Ligand SMILES: [Ca+2]
Ligand SMILES: [Ca+2]
């Protein structure tokens with residue numbers, strides 16, 4: 001079967017249409033649009049829109065053909081995240097996060113040359129964890145123990161929604177743990193989803209890994225090993241913000 005851009009786009013169309021219609025309704029109902037002329041310190045992307053990521057395999061020697069797609073729809077204050085994976089290690093839970101960095105690691109990230117790009121070696125590429133895609137998107141810490149579990153055929157679908165206001169309140173709170181791999185937004189840093197990365201983790205506990213494969217805190221290296229990664233790309237901008245011509 002051909003998995004080409006065309007079929008991906010075709011699948012997107014119903015979502016794009018429905019999100020577009022919703023965005024129209026929301027912008028009529030609640031927009032304040034103060035049109036501030038102050039230049040922000042850091043470029044702020046318009047949050048509203050539909051984003052997607054194509055997740056491709058990392059560490060295929062143990063991750064198999066782990067791959068999938070992520071879709072993030074932002075309408076008004078609501079963010080909805082959908083992740084569909086296949087080919088992932090079966091019947092185990094998979095940590096998954098939006099990481100704040102700007103690239104997926106390549107084989108060159110295996111700096112200790114043990115044949116695996118471990119979770120620590122990936123950080124210079126994909127950055128620290130910004131949003132754990134777990135059971136509670138309102139806080140980085142909450143819902144940590146509800147990662148999606150793959151079926152017996154290596155598939156799972158994850159879907160969660162969150163109020164962006166609630167999420168940002170947590171993402172802008174003081175970071176109480178500098179030792180974990182989770183970081184808050186820096187002062188003045190915006191959510192700016194496009195360009196960030198989604199990383200899926202986890203191979204079975206029975207997987208033999210060299211002792212050189214690093215992990216985070218006391219979590220087994222099998223649970224944190226990256227198995228798939230993809231960049232978040234913007235698919236659409238809300239109808240309200242597409243008109244950029246002045247008067
Ligand atoms: Ca390595
Ligand atoms: Ca959480």
Ligand SMILES: [Cu+2]
Pocket residue numbers: 095096097098099129199200201
């Ligand atoms: Cu991660």
